[in-house]
Amino acid sequence: xxxxxxxxxxxxxxxxxxxxxxxxxxxxxxxxxxxxxxxxxxxxxxxxxxxxxxxxxxxxxxxxxxxxxxxxxxxxxxxxxxxxxxxxxxxxxxxxxxxxxxxxxxxxxxxxxxxxxxxxxxxxxxxxxxxxxxxxxxxxxxxxxxxxxxxxxxxxxxxxxxxxxxxxxxxxxxxxxxxxxxxxxxxxxxxxxxxxxxxxxxxxxxxxxxxxxxxxxxxxxxxxxxxxxxxxxxxxxxxxxxxxxxxxxxxxxxxxxxxxxxxxxxxxxxxxxxxxxxxxxxxxxxxxxxxxxxxxxxxxxxxxxxxxxxxxxxxxxxxxxxxxxxxxxxxxxxxxxxxxxxxxxxxxxxxxxxxxxxxxxxxxxxxxxxxxxxxxxxxxxxxxxxxxxxxxxxxxxxxxxxxxxxxxxxxxxxxxxxxxxxxxxxxxxxxx
Amino acid sequence: xxxxxxxxxxxxxxxxxxxxxxxxxxxxxxxxxxxxxxxxxxxxxxxxxxxxxxxxxxxxxxxxxxxxxxxxxxxxxxxxxxxxxxxxxxxxxxxxxxxxxxxxxxxxxxxxxxxxxxxxxxxxxxxxxxxxxxxxxxxxxxxxxxxxxxxxxxxxxxxxxxxxxxxxxxxxxxxxxxxxxxxxxxxxxxxxxxxxxxxxxxxxxxxxxxxxxxxxxxxxxxxxxxxxxxxxxxxxxxxxxxxxxxxx
Numbered sequence: 001x002x003x004x005x006x007x008x009x010x011x012x013x014x015x016x017x018x019x020x021x022x023x024x025x026x027x028x029x030x031x032x033x034x035x036x037x038x039x040x041x042x043x044x045x046x047x048x049x050x051x052x053x054x055x056x057x058x059x060x061x062x063x064x065x066x067x068x069x070x071x072x073x074x075x076x077x078x079x080x081x082x083x084x085x086x087x088x089x090x091x092x093x094x095x096x097x098x099x100x101x102x103x104x105x106x107x108x109x110x111x112x113x114x115x116x117x118x119x120x121x122x123x124x125x126x127x128x129x130x131x132x133x134x135x136x137x138x139x140x141x142x143x144x145x146x147x148x149x150x151x152x153x154x155x156x157x158x159x160x161x162x163x164x165x166x167x168x169x170x171x172x173x174x175x176x177x178x179x180x181x182x183x184x185x186x187x188x189x190x191x192x193x194x195x196x197x198x199x200x201x202x203x204x205x206x207x208x209x210x211x212x213x214x215x216x217x218x219x220x221x222x223x224x225x226x227x228x229x230x231x232x233x234x235x236x237x238x239x240x241x242x243x244x245x246x247x248x249x250x251x252x253x254x255x256x257x258x259x260x261x262x263x264x265x266x267x268x269x270x271x272x273x274x275x276x277x278x279x280x281x282x283x284x285x286x287x288x289x290x291x292x293x294x295x296x297x298x299x300x301x302x303x304x305x306x307x308x309x310x311x312x313x314x315x316x317x318x319x320x321x322x323x324x325x326x327x328x329x330x331x332x333x334x335x336x337x338x339x340x341x342x343x344x345x346x347x348x349x350x351x352x353x354x355x356x357x358x359x360x361x362x363x364x365x366x367x368x369x370x371x372x373x374x375x376x377x378x379x380x381x382x383x384x385x386x387x388x389x390x391x392x393x394x395x396x397x398x399x400x401x402x403x404x405x406x407x408x409x410x411x412x413x414x415x416x417x418x419x420x421x422x423x424x425x426x427x428x429x430x431x432x
Numbered sequence: 433x434x435x436x437x438x439x440x441x442x443x444x445x446x447x448x449x450x451x452x453x454x455x456x457x458x459x460x461x462x463x464x465x466x467x468x469x470x471x472x473x474x475x476x477x478x479x480x481x482x483x484x485x486x487x488x489x490x491x492x493x494x495x496x497x498x499x500x501x502x503x504x505x506x507x508x509x510x511x512x513x514x515x516x517x518x519x520x521x522x523x524x525x526x527x528x529x530x531x532x533x534x535x536x537x538x539x540x541x542x543x544x545x546x547x548x549x550x551x552x553x554x555x556x557x558x559x560x561x562x563x564x565x566x567x568x569x570x571x572x573x574x575x576x577x578x579x580x581x582x583x584x585x586x587x588x589x590x591x592x593x594x595x596x597x598x599x600x601x602x603x604x605x606x607x608x609x610x611x612x613x614x615x616x617x618x619x620x621x622x623x624x625x626x627x628x629x630x631x632x633x634x635x636x637x638x639x640x641x642x643x644x645x646x647x648x649x650x651x652x653x654x655x656x657x658x659x660x661x662x663x664x665x666x667x668x669x670x671x672x673x674x675x676x677x678x679x680x
Contacts, residue, residue, distance in 0.1 A: 041551060042444055062523045064448075065451045114475075124476030129461050156632075158451055161633075162633060
């Protein structure tokens with residue numbers, strides 16, 4: 001019997017940015033199986049040329065609304081690297097708190113608003129507000145916590161204004177930190193409630209494994225988002241972030257026109273599951289407990305479980321934030337001004353975006369004006385791996401109904417939490 | 433009265449303005465009792481082409497994106513431009529300060545000639561279709577969005593400030609950025625943000641666009657008073673002010 005499968009998802013919904021899924025199969029033979037990205041390129045690396053080091057983070061923050069603190073921090077770290085600026089411990093720790101806020105906000109948005117509808121058989125979060133009001137309220141509580149952290153530390157929820165090279169344009173007060181501490185404590189039960197709800201829906205998460213290389217920042221004995229060196233599950237070698245270009249190895253594939261990345265294999269994955277697989281030994285107690293609740297262990301190669309790793313990370317950064325605030329309150333907030341003397345040089349900044357490791361590199365002339373930039377976005381680094389997952393997944397589910405195949409593929413893309421607006425480097429495969 | 437059907441579309445942008453709608457949290461749930469979202473790619477899988485109100489985020493950066501926008505305009509009774517990319521072209525217009533071939537080569541190298549990387553001078557939404565309401569800012573303020581939407585549902589005209597950021601900054605009793613030797617676009621940029629950036633120790637970089645009929649002479653006086661030049665001011669105006677109708 002002849003059977004044709006023709007899947008053409010023009011713009012996957014509930015992801016940030018525009019991506020397409022195209023599958024064509026006839027009589028069990030796969031003719032086409034592609035993940036495509038038609039997002040309009042925005043050319044940030046060209047736009048920053050000639051701009052002052054004072055304006056760079058303001059510009060590149062606009063690469064992504066969901067990870068604007070992350071982009072600002074990567075740029076600021078690169079500027080400080082280029083100009084030889086050492087920041088105070090206070091600046092360092094307060095930045096990490098702002099960055100944690102973004103992890104909480106982004107992860108809760110992804111798990112609660114974008115993925116949960118799949119697990120609960122709905123097409124958006126809207127019907128969940130009436131069918132599962134307690135879950136939605138718990139998600140909102142955690143999401144609001146992340147936003148408030150960014151607001152108190154960086155000036156607002158999206159596109160930070162206080163984070164500048166050398167330090168802070170304005171410091172938070174001890175009262176601000178004390179308020180945040182209260183919110184963090186209060187957010188633990190709702191975060192655990194979200195975890196418990198998803199743990200009860202594990203049977204809805206597809207059972208699919210593909211042996212994968214995972215890459216993330218590593219800095220024993222911590223679970224890092226902001227400091228560290230580049231690590232891989234394929235090697236014990238740790239690479240300084242300044243050498244990131246020998247890790248990402250952008251390349252062209254014969255099957256598509258997309259620039260992909262690879263290190264030890266054809267593709268690698270970045271994101272929460274990568275961080276967990278590299279750093280799970282350094283999680284704090286509540287996060288360890290949360291991982292156990294799901295049965296999530298190091299070495300997990302089911303990409304759909306990235307969302308589970310995100311839930312573990314929400315708990316981890318809440319716990320770690322409370323520790324950081326206690327340290328800062330004990331030390332007291334010291335008034336200090338961000339001072340920078342521009343000089344010529346090249347610098348690299350690397351941080352973990354919620355969706356994976358992010359690299360920014362800039363060169364400046366002696367007046368501090370940018371002469372060149374290279375930005376490598378986590379979603380770009382994942383595109384090749386999504387394609388490899390498709391190639392492994394689709395043959396194994398080809399006997400299913402077309403709608404099932406489509407849903408499983410959409411869920412897979414969503415699990416990577418792609419942020420396609422960010423993908424300044426991605427070259428499209430084909431328009432449909 | 434049936435609930436108006438609302439569709440949200442995004443063109444070239446960071447999607448941070450949509451995020452401010454999500455960030456309304458419980459207030460968004462309240463809003464959903466009076467409007468009916470029928471298409472919102474980032475938030476829902478259902479999609480309908482019948483809507484009363486279209487909300488457009490992002491700029492138009494490719495010729496191929498103009499037709500879909502025109503179609504949306506035909507279908508919608510009311511069209512709202514959401515955020516700086518849509519209202520003034522935003523940060524995207526920085527690209528237009530360079531030769532477009534050079535821009536493509538810088539980012540994509542040898543692949544720059546590929547057809548899907550075609551890019552055109554950036555257009556704000558009003559440069560392609562008629563816009564009924566602007567929600568200014570980068571990102572928008574959720575409260576202002578909610579206010580404008582509520583005015584619209586009530587048939588009232590929203591009152592958006594027609595004075596510069598300095599007015600709000602003074603009301604907040606901030607020390608002037610210029611006193612610290614910092615350049616600020618407060619004197620010529622539209623208020624309505626509550627002088628958020630200067631209140632956070634940063635200067636205004638102009639995301640809400642120029643105030644109507646900016647007092648250029650006053651701005652020049654400020655420059656003179658603090659030993660700055662109009663050139664200095666122009667450099668800061670590049671970020672959100674490249675290729676705008678108003679220039680110094």
